[in-house]
Amino acid sequence: MARSVEFDEEQAIQKAMEVFWEKGYNGASLRDLTEAMQINSSSLYNTIGDKKELFLRSVQRYADDRRKDSKRRLESGKSAFDILIEYINDAVDVIIAKKNGCMAVKMAFEVGNTDKRVADVLKADSDFAFSFLRDLIKSAMKEGRISADEEPELLADYFNSTWTGWYESYILHKDGDKIRRMAQFFIKQISK
Amino acid sequence: MARSVEFDEEQAIQKAMEVFWEKGYNGASLRDLTEAMQINSSSLYNTIGDKKELFLRSVQRYADDRRKDSKRRLESGKSAFDILIEYINDAVDVIIAKKNGCMAVKMAFEVGNTDKRVADVLKADSDFAFSFLRDLIKSAMKEGRISADEEPELLADYFNSTWTGWYESYILHKDGDKIRRMAQFFIKQISK
């Protein structure tokens, strides 16, 4: 039989993801990508495919990571309300600490209207986050920590869309305290 | 003396803006741009400058349009609260009706971290929207239509960042009712 693939595909996708994350789909060149992945373009085309395919896999990978993160949070044993608050605070930390914010948001705005396959992955990611939040909100309502005046579905959508604006604010103003204040206000509003 | 410029620069910038708006900075090629502007690249380089300069002017133009729109709203003679509600509802309409959402948001995510000059224009635009909203919120508080429990500055930031998430939601889910529900909830929350 023959020789087997030399490079670690998962590791390579991870590196590609980081490049796309920083430069965007159109801003990242094949040479940027293969250099970061430390593979030759022939290997890339032999295994993963072309640039579009690599991008799809990168976004997919990002979504997978988020899904794992959500699972981890659910298994933490904390109360639903506490998980929600921690989730919000962690989102704030990501916005402020990570140089490039949330990849899903960035890509939604760059290619969400043009690349159907990527848009579907992002939509599925958003749907998953929605369920995650809706269930937590429902539980937090039962715990009596969140006012049950509104439908959990509406609140979940509202939650989900709220961080996005914080990302934009941080990109433009680089003001961490501003984000923290908005987050505190948000928490205060939904708490009972 | 000599011949004068043949094409209408303002009209050309307008066309360029539309192309950038749809395709993004990296996604728009010089040929896309000059075709839409209906001018030769030599004319472009003779008058406006290179691609970066054209982009800057396009973003600038977008910001100018928004400023004019805000001024128009202030001069409408309506109450501050009504202006705010109308502003929110119009934002919702733009999200749902316009194919490409808000240009400022899109560009903030694409080049906000890499192109300093564009980022400055976007920041100034955001600052202007902030003042516009803060003043309206202050007035609406005096009118007794918005609860004065929070600082107008915080609410203005909160307002300003809220639409962004709605844009993202609409790109992914194409669900106008979802946006309208979030907007209604938002209005309900801030109303007294």
Add this chain to the structure above:
DNA sequence: TCTTTTCTGAAACAAATGTTTCAGAAAATT
């Protein structure tokens, strides 16, 4: 009308893009 200056169109430019080619190296099985 003639001159002078400047703008425009088409073509050309080098560099960068995404992708393919292929000879030889490398591994797995026999």
Add this chain to the structure above:
DNA sequence: AATTTTCTGAAACATTTGTTTCAGAAAAGA
């Protein structure tokens, strides 16, 4: 160890990119 299959590296590919060139057309003033 020989064989066979497949992977890899470097180079080449055709396009597309952003930008420049320049001859001639066009306008304004003399």
